[in-house]
Amino acid sequence: MNNFGTYSGFVDPAKVHVLVVPIGNWEREDFKSSIDIMKKYNELRLLDISPIDSLLFTPQGFPNGRIFLNYKTSTFTNEADLFLYDFEPFRKIFIVIGLVNDDSDPLDNYKKLKELYPDIISHNLMYTNTDRTDLKETLVGDKKNDEDIGSKLFLCNLANNVEHNNNIQTVICDIAKNFLKSLDHYYSSYKHVTLRSPGAIGGSKILKTTLSPSLLNSGTSKSSQTSKASSHSKRLSTFEMTSNIKRSASLQLARSLATSDNKAQQKSQGRQLKILGNFQLLSGRYSDALNSFTEAIILLHVVRDYLWLGSALDGIAICFLLLKYLDISFKIPSVITELCPIEKLEPTNESVTNLLRKSTSSQSNVLSPRNSINSSVPPLEILNSEIILPYLIKSISDKALYYYDSSLAHNSEYVPQNVYCELLLKTTTFMVVCKNDIEISKFSMKKIINYNYSEIGIIDRTSEKIVFANEEIYYFISNIFELQVKDMEMYSQKDIYFTLAEIYGALGYYKKKTFVLRLLLVALAATSDKGIWQPSYHALLLKMVDLYNISSINPESSIVDASKTTWVTFQKKALILLIKVADKVHDKECLATFSLLLFTRFSHLMTQNEQKMHLLTYIQPLVTNSYISNYWDPFLLRDLTLEIDNNASAEVEQRLLSLKDNVMSSELAELSLSNGDLEEKKVFNPFKIRTLSNLTSTSEVKVQKPKIAQVGDNAFLKVKLQNPFKFEVYVTSFEMKEETKKYIKLDNDSVDANHPLIIQPESFIEISFPVSFISQTSSHNLVIDSLLISVFDMKPTPFNVIKKDSQLHCKEDNSNSIRGCKSSFEVQILPELPELEIKKTSKMINNQWMILEGSSDFFKLEIGNRSLRSNIDYISLSYRTNIEASIKSNYWKNMKKDDLFDYETRLEWLKNDLIKFYYYPASLLANEKSEIKFEVNSGLEFLEFLKFDIDIEYGMKSDDGQWLYIKTISIPHQLTIKKSIEIPGIDMMQLTDTFSDATYTVDWISYINEQLKRDRTSKITDYIILLLDVRNSWVDAAEVNFSFESYSSTPFIIESGHTSRVIIPIKKLGVKKHLFSNKPVPKVHKWRQFIQTGMTEDEKIRMREKFWCREYILENLKCDWVLQNGTYSGDVKFRPYIEKFSDSFMSLFYNESLEYNIDMSIDTKDINNMTAGQPFDLIVLLKRSKFSQNDSQESFRMNYMIYDINGNRHTLVADNRILSNGNMYTIFHIINSLECKLNFIPIESGKYLIEVNLCPSETSDQNIKLASQSISFEIK
């Protein structure tokens, strides 16, 4: 950075400019390192320099002094500087050193140097090739030249080691000696010259300082304001004070100078002395310089030569500083203390700062106003130890600036702007160094001399020793913006801005620093002078991006940075400027970096035209020259999927199972599935903080199941690319990554440099490439997370798949601070698997079949292994129907126990008995054929049953035998079930009387009679008959045969479409044998629990009884049928037809469950010969059954009903009510048994049936029957 600009150091006027030029064959780096070594010897003690015979400049005159060398490698200077050499001779280059690294002739080199640099007074040659010790000897013999070239020729190895250090120092001291000699000679030419001001020499070439009007008018008040604003003290001179001095000085003038001639002489002498002072500063004789400057000031002040006076004041300040550096005590001339009043240090030990800031009395106030420089009173000189040097120097500089200001009124004797600026700048740099250092330590002095400001930190406000506050320095330097800097020459502008930037940097004002550097770049970008550009601009440009906070954040990768709001418009402007500058200096590296930054960060702020222009002007040439090798959008690849094209087995589900852990893994899978279900439900938890980002993040967690492909499969790689820019993006190649290439081959011929894929501006594009799988991945998954993509024909680089931008969660969460959610695509490539081929199912066409309800059918399924290489090692069969697919998982929840049993029994049948596999092969060799034999049963268990699928699981063992690759193929079958034998109606009837012998031929009657004969204890009333309406819905007649327990009907034929009533005798179930009330309804699936049935205990008992009764019937009732043509046979499944038993069925079928038994008998002589008019007694015997748990007395009501049996119909004899004691019923109490006798007189002949019901007395509901019995008789 130091090469970049010249920093204005305060003691610069005491430095001798040395130009080093390379002679011979220098490599740039070698030359630079040689210069760097020389730069270490920039401070020479006069003591080390051998004396010369010049009184003015001999080092012996002031052995403590120093010569400071300022090495330069270029002579670029301002054009106008030429006119300043007489005014400020230190601007001139005095020494030129030719650095020779070859064996060229020293004489020629010397001549060439003199030719090239005639203005430079001291020419020297330095041979770095130290082997040439003979060089000097060759020169000694050469007497042609009158100059002593030998003394200007040096041999010095500029190697960076200690051994040679002394040598280098000696050489440089000798060079300094040559310089002093030349200086003496040079100065002598000045002695008789009338020195003119730069404005007078250069005229319009010298830029006059252009101060803004406010500053000009305010004069010194400017500085006083500054001091007011920043500190309490008023240590600077006020206008009154200076005018006092002026008055006293003019009085002296009146005495000492008589004529105006004298005045001109004084002026000339003053200027001579000033320039002598400058030369003495250069030659290291600081005390002499101090004297020269002091005298010059006295003279110049008198003649009011403000420009030169200011410069002399500046010189004297440098003298003070350097003498202080040398630790030489000096006296401050009284003229200075008068011009720049500064308070003395009190001998007390009070804090220096406090003292300074409190005291307002200045030195001049203490002194008598009559005091003058040549009064009889000896001039009051203060020792340097008695004052605070930084304040003095600042004060002198202020005064110098004041005089410079004053000079502006003059036509030619005005101050050139760069002189003014430099004083301003170097004073500020001095303030910066001394801001905390009241004593000006050696360390600070070194900083001033060596421009080493890097160690200056921001002012520590707590420090007591603040000499210059940040604000004071800032407002002092701000004065530079009252000047029209842009009118100055480029080199001056460069130095000014550079120094300003360094000062701001030192003050901690980094934004100010950036701003000034930006101003500098703008100025540089506007200039056409190529010489001004230096390679060190590279570092500056990079630093600028950093200072503007452009490079310090990284929104491409960090989500936190990306969500920050920054001043984008501002940064973009800065970046565009930097790009322009970088382009101008041909700094391709920076240009590439910045251009990409502009595109990646600020493209949204650029118009289409801007983007296109930027692409054409900067990016594309950089791409062509391969300065940009990577495409700038890291999120180019937005999606990637593999669409596997195996249509042949599209419906085949593929799984991977471990042979060993088969069971385990499936269990685990189930477990994880259930967990997943829970997750899916998203139970609302009010205590869980759910933010928007949480909701979105849950979807991210979704695990993608890897796709499975086989070797040899073809697939399409679907790629989604984005183009956020406003220009077309050309994609020139796609490739798989190296590790992917061995598994998947990408056919990317369609896209190449000649046929690029064009992504339209601000759009996405989706493109598919055919891929083929060439190698198996065995058990692991192949992860495809990136593709090698080449854009604009750049080198293919990997791009990750970024499906979406990640969200910024909470600020504390740094775990997910990476921008963009990388996604990947997993594919597992299996070896070539066998393929089971289903040829056909026998008999069926298109796998459809019609079957008669209740019948069964046999089928054969022809299968084969289509693969020519792989064997099928495993086959397993199962089937599914549409019923279970349509059942909800919680179907059982609201069902009653008995209903559920019924339902599940049917399901069970569907599961176990629908299809029976009789034969299937265990394995199939390659290209082998076989068959599967199975039977389909068709009980009409479900009306909605339509189809079933046969699933064949088959697989192949992996090469290592660890894994089994299983495929499933399912063969759908449609089944239409045709109705055959149906039971549309069902009824039950109580048998009451015995049958006549004529009817014994009827199968069921003879069965009952047989049963009655066999079991004497049973009566006819123990039997009921089940009446079934049997319909033949099929087109052919069917022979049907019913059976119930031991009963078997005689087969009979039902014609197609006909219905017959079938009677089946059933013996009632006795409670004694079949106690159902305590027998629970069984469960098909044991793990189902009923939390609550909502039933009372009685209801439960009724349910159980009804359930078991029905089950009894279903269990025993059988019906076989066979079509008359003998083609089909089957049986009837009664379960769907026989509904739950009603109360009336129950009372008929299971009446012994009642608590009371009623026995009825007719007391008459001949029960078979009852005639009308002949009375009879009906004896009703009511007994408590032994199952009754109740033995207390209860009230009952007994109802009597008389039916008229007319054929098969029972008609209630409604108008012939039986009244007992005026009531239709009798209420009585019963303890154990009761007998009541009713006397009847039959009036009409006919068949009658008397029924007696026992009801609870409290209710009039006749349906609640505790018991009932009936008896029938005939009246003739």
Add this chain to the structure above:
Amino acid sequence: MSQYFAIIGKDDNPVYEAEFSGKLGPQGQIQGFPQDLKELNPFILHASLDIIEDLQWQPNLSLQGGAAGSGGSGGFLRSRNNTNASNCYLGKVDHFYGIIITAYLTYSGMKFVMLHGNSVSTTVQIDDNNVKSFYQDVHELYTKTILNPFYNVGDPISSASFDSRVRALARKYLGK
């Protein structure tokens, strides 16, 4: 006279930016900033943040209150006035070629900064009282904005009503 006003967040991010152009000139043109200066405005403003930050953490130097109160033509450095009600207003903090920069600090550290410029490059004179009133009223508007539960502190203010109100305030106090 034209102004460039910005509210700068704690990370030097602009929360709000506006340029107030002065009245129509004699030729009917708007007397705004010259085009080249318009480009430069954000940079000048950004650079002056350094000075504002410096003043922000400076102990209150009560002695200089008097010096600072002497109107727009006073010294550059204005420490905060000692009266509490107005110590948010920093006054004139910086200048650049005739452009004056005034600033105002809210209690939460938001910086209200304004460049006062002229179409001709002469140093502008500013009326401290008007400028201070402008800042105070904008501060009130800003406070109302941050009361909005949908607004996150530090985000750019995109409310059109905020913008129009600020512009109205600018016309009221600065449009002279």
